[in-house]
Amino acid sequence: MxxxxxxxxxxxxxxxxxxxxxxxxxxxxxxxxxxxxxxxxGGLGRILADADRHLMIALHRHEDNDGRLCxxxxxxxxxxxxxxxxxxxxxxxxxxxxxxxxxxxxxxxxPLTQSPIADEPYASVLVFRDQDNIxxxxxxxxxx
Numbered sequence: 001m002x003x004x005x006x007x008x009x010x011x012x013x014x015x016x017x018x019x020x021x022x023x024x025x026x027x028x029x030x031x032x033x034x035x036x037x038x039x040x041x042g043g044l045g046r047i048l049a050d051a052d053r054h055l056m057i058a059l060h061r062h063e064d065n066d067g068r069l070c071x072x073x074x075x076x077x078x079x080x081x082x083x084x085x086x087x088x089x090x091x092x093x094x095x096x097x098x099x100x101x102x103x104x105x106x107x108x109x110x111p112l113t114q115s116p117i118a119d120e121p122y123a124s125v126l127v128f129r130d131q132d133n134i135x136x137x138x139x140x141x142x143x144x
Contacts, residue, residue, distance in 0.1 A: 011047070011056035012080050016132050019046060019061035025130060026057055028100045055082075069111065069133035079127075079135035087124040087140045090117050094126065102128050108135065119143070 016022035023046055027033055032048035032055060039045075043062040049055065072078040084090060097114050098104060105113040107127075114128035119142075126138040 011058050013045070013058035013060060014077070014080075014132075014134055015060045015062060015065065016130075016134075017061075017065055017067050018131070019044065019059055021131060022059045023048065025100070026059065029097065029102075030055060030057065032057055070135075071133065072135055077134065079137050081137040081139055084138050084140050087117065087119070087143065090124055090126045090138055090140050093138055097128055 014022075023034060026048055030048075030050070032050050035047045035049050035056075037044055037046050038058070040060075042064060043060060045058050045060045048057045048059065070077070084093065094104065094114065094117070102112050102114045105115065107113075108115040108129050111129055111131050111133045114126065118125045118127075121142060123142050124140045128136055128138075130136065
């Protein structure tokens with residue numbers, strides 16, 4: 001039996017319709033900032049990171065993007081989940097998201113909406129969506 005070095009997430013890469021608008025939005029929401037551009041065939045990727053480079057997000061623009069919104073019901077990304085320390089942190093995130101145009105709703109089912117915090121047995125969860133309808137989630141440990 002061979003042993004491999006455990007993998008860890010290096011970055012999250014997302015395809016967006018408007019690279020500049022998404023760079024601004026993800027920068028405001030996650031306090032990540034452009035590090036470098038990565039040209040690729042048919043488009044451009046922009047790498048964003050926080051100051052310690054613990055959170056890295058790559059946003060990609062493809063010239064042949066048809067402009068449709070993301071849908072987790074199709075093959076590909078369902079959502080990206082991020083950890084926070086407590087339910088109180090999620091409450092602060094609700095206000096932070098709202099201050100950046102992510103409106104509170106009964107459910108996060110369209111671009112720039114956020115759901116109420118759901119207290120599940122496994123965690124407290126805040127679901128929200130970016131302008132391309134990509135579903136993002138914040139998780140806090142379950143209350144004991």
